[in-house]
Amino acid sequence: MSSALYAQMALFHPESYGGVASASLGAKLERTTDRGRIDVIVRDLKPGTPLAAVVREGDRLRLDIPWNDFRTIGTGETFGFTRVAPGPWQHLAITVPDFTGSSKNVANVRFLITLFDLSLGLLLFWRCFGDTGAEALGIAFIAATITSNFPAPPLWSMLWITLAYAGVAAVPFLMLAFALSFFDRHTRPIRNGERHAYAVLCGALAISFLIAFYSNLTAFTSPLIHGNVLALMVEITLAYGGTVSVLAGGYRRADGDLRRRYSLLLIALLLTFALSLVQTFSFLVLKRAKMDPDNPLYDVNVVLSLLGPLLFSYAVLRHRVVDLGFVVNRTLVYGAVSLILLTAFGLTEWGVDKWLKPEGHQVSAIIDALIALGIFLTFHRVRDFVEHHLEALFFRSWHDNERTLRRFVFEASFITRPEALLAAFARELSRFTGGADYALYLGEGDAGYRAEVRAGRMPDSIDIDHPAPVALRAHRSGVEIGDDNSAGSAVIALPMFQRASLIGLVLLGPKARGEHYRPDEQELLAQAAHQIGLDLHALRVEQLEKRTSELVEQVQLLKAENRSLIGASAAA
Structure with missing residues (x-):
């Protein structure tokens, strides 16, 4: 909802889009730090603005709406305040002018980054539902997208400001939850003491944020509130430090591909940590609480806010930090195909209009239909091309794994003994699944x-x-197994059919890395199991035929010996 409102203002109504109050009014409104009521001091007042007509540089103002210095104020809105110093108190009000600052030029770029974070977060949360660590990471990406950079009524803006700041504060703790879950799954179980420490840290965060929210809502400060700001920064630092410690510990204990995944997570985390350092420096040193386009560190903030998610996305796609698997593959393939076909349709139609210049609506409709038909006929070729190259870039291990299994199935028909075929198929199942439990019946x-x-x-x-x-006899294809203790650790079953008879089956447990069996993997494994079943049946039939031939020969020999004995007895 926040992103939709942001898009409405930044993309569709830029004439009313602006920065926070200080940027919209032509001055910096710096908050006072004295105990008691929080006021603002006018700094860098720009001449010729409506605010410059009623106040001077250094005036102390008490805003009618305490959080108006944080809001994005729309064009034409009334901005009321009381000048409390110097001189006697005087209540004033101005009409907010049209904003002409730099935010219009960067709003679209910032919004694209917001959509990127939001899409990644929603994808993680949806695809990994039930995985606590991945859900926490998805919520972290979603929380990072909440913004208040759009004009809204005072109470509505207070809601979004609260959500935005709560999201920023919660992100480090959500990332720590993901790191603990990842460490628990891949390295060693999390101890109870570590769980309790995390719970205490989250409780301290909730208390600190409530105090900070009260201060912003009422525009009131005190030594306790100042100490709470420091405590909040310490808690966030501890959360980041804990996350770095957990991932670094996992990196030291891991090797191979798991070690690479830990290293990517550490780099992405450090980029995010650098982003928080930039925002903290802006708040403490530059006295700029908002990362608006007038902030000197705004460009650095934009770059860092994109680099972390980009690196994490690369880790997800290339090194499977979180198993998004088949849904990511299909999303990339069909998203790219749709983009290519829509672009081709648009360019073709533009070229026809520019050079052929069809006359009449009927002719244009016929040409559009022919273009659409041509694109339809080329769809499968485009899809195959995109699928091949995208999967070669991001999913090469899938192809290598499947190609090895297909080669084994082809060569298995040349194995001459059933026990050798069974042993070879067992090794291949273990290799393909990464060491999962298995059984062939x-x-x-x-x-x-x-x-x-x-x-x-x-x-x-x-x-x-x-x-x-x-279920295998009923569906004649691989099936997933629910929570059935009688099937051991099995999660999928694969059939071995010979004509209408189920001559055998294969049970597979979960993959060692906790990844799901993709639909294409299940289909390929089912085909492999079926073919191996046929090969085993053929070897058994050959063995029976050979044994039958041997028995027939033995019977013939016994008959011949019997006739010889009878003939010898008769002669005697």
Whole structure:
């Protein structure tokens, strides 16, 4: 909602979009730090502005609406205040003029960054629902997008200011929650003492923020409130420090790909930490509480606010810091295809209008239909091209993994002994899944299915009417398994059919890294299991035929010996 309001003002009604009050009025309004009521001091007053007509440099003003110096005030709004010094108190009011500052030029860029953070946060939260750490990280990205840089009524603006500042304060603690969850999943379990310390830190944050909110709402300060500002900064620093400590500890203990993921998280975190340092420096040294376009550090803030999410997005796509898997793949592929086709349609239509200049609505409609038909006919080629190159860039490990499995399935038909094929398939399942639990079962008639090879927490046998084989017979494709203790740690089941008979099945546990089995992976594994099942059945049939031939030969030999013995007895 905040981003939508921001877009409405920044993109569609730029004539009324402005900075905060100080930028809109042509002066800097610096808050006083004396105990008691907070006033503002006029600094850098620009001549020729409505405010310059009624006040002078250095005047002390008491605003009618205490938080008006933080608000973005719309064109034509009344700005009321009381001049309390120098001289006798005097109540004044001016009409806010049209804003002509630099914010109009940078609003679109800033809004695109906001949309980027928001989209990434929503994607994380939606795709990883149920994963506490990933949900916390998604909320952190969403909280970072909340802004109050749009004109709004006083009470409404106070709501968005509160949400914006609460989001900034909560981001470090949400990132710490993600780091603890990531560390707990990949390195070692989080201890109770660490959980309690995190809870205490969050409680201190809530208390400090409530005190700060009271100060902003009532424009009141005191030594306690000054100390609370320092305490809030210490708490945020502790949250960042704790996150760095957790990720650095994971980095020291990890190796290989996990170590690379920890390093990327650390770099992205340090970029975000640098962003907070810039904002803190602006507040304490420059006395600028708002990162508006007139702030000297605004450009640095914009760059840092984009670099962190960009690096994190790269880590997600390239190194699977969080498993967004199949949904990201499809989003990238079809998003790119849609963009290419829409651009092609627009450019083609523009070229036709410019050079062919069709006359009449009917001719234009026919040309548009032909263009659309041509794009429709090229859709699959464009999709295949985009899919190939995007997946080669971001999802190369998928292709390598699938290609190795397909090669194994092709070569498996040349293995000559069932026990060798079973052992080879077991090794391939372990490699493909990254070390997940597995088991391969073959049918034994009414007795059910017996495990030929297995690893991890898998049962020795499966009843013929167990829910897993029943579902496989019903759907004739791979199925997901719910919370069923009788199936051990299995999460998916794969069928082995020979004609209409389920001659065997494969059970797979969750991947070692906690990633989900994508739909395309499940389909490929089901095809592999089916083909291996057919190969095993063929080897068994060959063994039976060979054994039958051997028995027939033995019977023939016995018959021949029997005839010889009978002939010898008759002669005797």
